[in-house]
Amino acid sequence: MKQGRSVAIIVVALAIGFAAGFMVRPVIGPAAGDVAAPRATQYFAANLDQARETVAGCREGTVRGDECAHAEEAIIAAEGRSRTKAFLGTRPH
Structure with missing residues (x-):
């Protein structure tokens, strides 16, 4: 009982x-309804410092969602362009 x-x-x-x-x-x-839409990859491509801060926040766990992927994509693309430019250098015409 x-x-x-x-x-x-x-x-x-x-x-x-x-x-x-x-x-x-x-x-x-x-x-x-109050949740803001994630910033796009184009935004982060134009603001690489903000993208790096966002990726750091993602690693710490303070930022979540699509912004993590968008920021990382922008950083990877920028680094790829930088490496390509460094590899090709300036060639005489």
Whole structure:
């Protein structure tokens, strides 16, 4: 009998906590519509310093989502262009 009462108390406590979580969620987290769209690869290509900061934030875990991939793509493309330019150098015509 005591075990049945304990199970009932646990189930009720979980139900109350679950319901409270749904009510408090808008207060503790941003609403789905308020999330800004991730910046595109073109933005990061034009702002390489910002891209490097974003990639550092991704590694630390403070930045998440598509911006990590976009920033990394921009950095890889810029480094590729730099390496190609260094390899080819300036050739006389």
